[in-house]
Structure formats: C-alpha cells, structure tokens
Amino acid sequence: MDIGMTRRFINAMLFCSLAHLNSSAFALTDQSEKVGENVTDANLPHTVLRLPNVHPGRDAVYAYARQLLSEALAVTEDKYGSFELVVSQEESAQERQLRSLEHNMLDVTWSVASTERESHFLPIRIPIMAGLFGKRVLFIREGDQRFRSVESLQDLKAFRAVMGYDWPDTKVFKANDVSVLETTYRASFRIVSEGFADMFPRSVMEIREEFEDKALSRGLIIEDSLLISYDNPIFYFVASDNTLLAERIAKGLLILIENGRFHTLLSQQPGYEQSMKLMKNRKLVELTNPLVSDQSREALSKFLHEHAISHP
Structure with missing residues (x-):
C-alpha cells in the first residue's frame, strides 16, 4: 500500500473506531505520533490498567491481545504517559x-462485538483478530461422519450445537435457526463427547x-x-x-497498522498459519449476524479490504 492509500485507510479506520467520539479531533498527521519518536513527558500521568485473566485453551490468543494492547499503549506514551498492565487473579466469563x-474492576477487555455490548461499553472498532473469530470449525465426537453430507445452512439445522450462556455467537446461531444448548465453556466439550x-x-x-x-x-x-x-469482529x-x-x-x-507491526504480531501468533491452512478446501456455510452494528460491520469490512491488499 502506498503512503497516500495508507493515510486514507488510517483516517477511515480512525473514524470507524471512534465514530461515537469527536473523531475529527483525533486525526493523525505525518508530523506526529511516529514510532521511535516518543519521548515521554515527565509531567504526564502513569496509568495502571487492569486486564482480565486468561481462560484455559486460549493462552495464545490472550498473549497476542495483551501484547498488541501493550505495544499500542507504548507507542502513545509521549502523548498520554507511561502505563502498567495488571492481570486479574480470577478467570471470568x-x-x-x-x-x-462499569464497576471499575477492570479497565480494558476484548470481546466479540454486539449491538448490546456496544450500547453499554465503549468499543475501539479495530478488529484485532482480523475477523477470524467469525470463521468457525467444529468439535464433534470421534467417529461421527454425519457432517460430511452437510452442504448448506439448511442441512446444518438438523444438528444441535452447544455454546456459552453469554456469548453473542450463541445468539447468532439461534438467529439462523440452529438449535443451541447453552452451558459453560468447560462443560461444552464434555456435552459433545457424551452425545x-x-x-x-x-x-x-x-x-x-x-x-x-x-x-x-x-x-x-x-x-x-x-x-x-x-x-464477528473482536474489539477492545x-x-x-x-x-x-x-x-x-x-x-x-x-x-x-501503519508501520506494519500489527500484521507482524497477528501473523506471528502460533495459531495464525494453522488457521489459514484449516480454512482451505472446506465447504462454506454462511450465517447472518444480526447482532453486529452498522459501524462495526463497516470497520470490519474496511480493515479486511485493506488487510487483503497489503498482505495478500
């Protein structure tokens, strides 16, 4: 992507990410906010930010989200001050x-977006997982061959999924008339294995x-x-x-994003290349997601378009 295209993309993403604020006040300029030029003003505050704990089985995704956040904060220290990240002692849904x-027990988290969540909390509409949490494959029981005959969403409706109580994904599957048994994350594995x-x-x-x-x-x-x-974008x-x-x-x-570090961190995740391989040579079943706001859908679309151009 050339410099002009990069700048237009950055400004478009900034508008999408902070559409609920006065975005014009936050436009980036070529003269400011360059990586490597940040010298922290001693008069700026030191901020302690509290983060959630990791769920078992999600260590790599958690490590990526935490590192990406840390680096995003580090390159803005010259404007906003130093920071420290502190992780909660307890796992939570x-x-x-x-x-x-809202209860001032955490300062930042990351989650799948939904209109309900965006109405109560403040999203930064930059899809940190590049939309890959909207690409789903299935855990099924060993020896179960029935899914090989599935060709469409209509065929998929013959099966019952299990998903979390509070997940937007649960509502997405239900909105597409797929039967869902709701339970906890840990119990979901056993519920499938036991039939x-x-x-x-x-x-x-x-x-x-x-x-x-x-x-x-x-x-x-x-x-x-x-x-x-x-x-299915994930936002901070x-x-x-x-x-x-x-x-x-x-x-x-x-x-x-502008200096390429975002893509480097994303592509260096242990699961990224595996994800690319896992999506190949599969039959595509598309669902509609009525929970995604127009602003979030636009942010995801812009990001994926430019991501594809920059990193084919």
Missing part, C-alpha cells in the same frame, strides 16, 4: 469481564490449541469438511465514560 468495566449435543463451533484461531489440551478435548475430533462464516472495550483511554488505544493500534 465475557459478560462478567464487561460488567467489571448431548452434536457440535461445538470454535474459531479457527483457538480450536487447535484447545484440541491439544486433552483434558478439554478427550473424545472429540476437529470436523474436516465445513467452514462456518459470519461477521473500555468503560462507557473512559473516552481518553479509548482514544489512546485507537491511535496506538492505527500507528501499529
């Missing part, structure tokens, strides 16, 4: 993590790591013929009134 933002549900849809970014954890995946295999796809979220932090994270991420 997505909805509890988000509620903890109470037929499939546990997982992101291509996380399923390999989960499969390697035999305490979770015992009795399960990764189904090899289907790819379920829907718009902060409390609804923490506009300064939202602004800082957005600016930092866009600097990392």
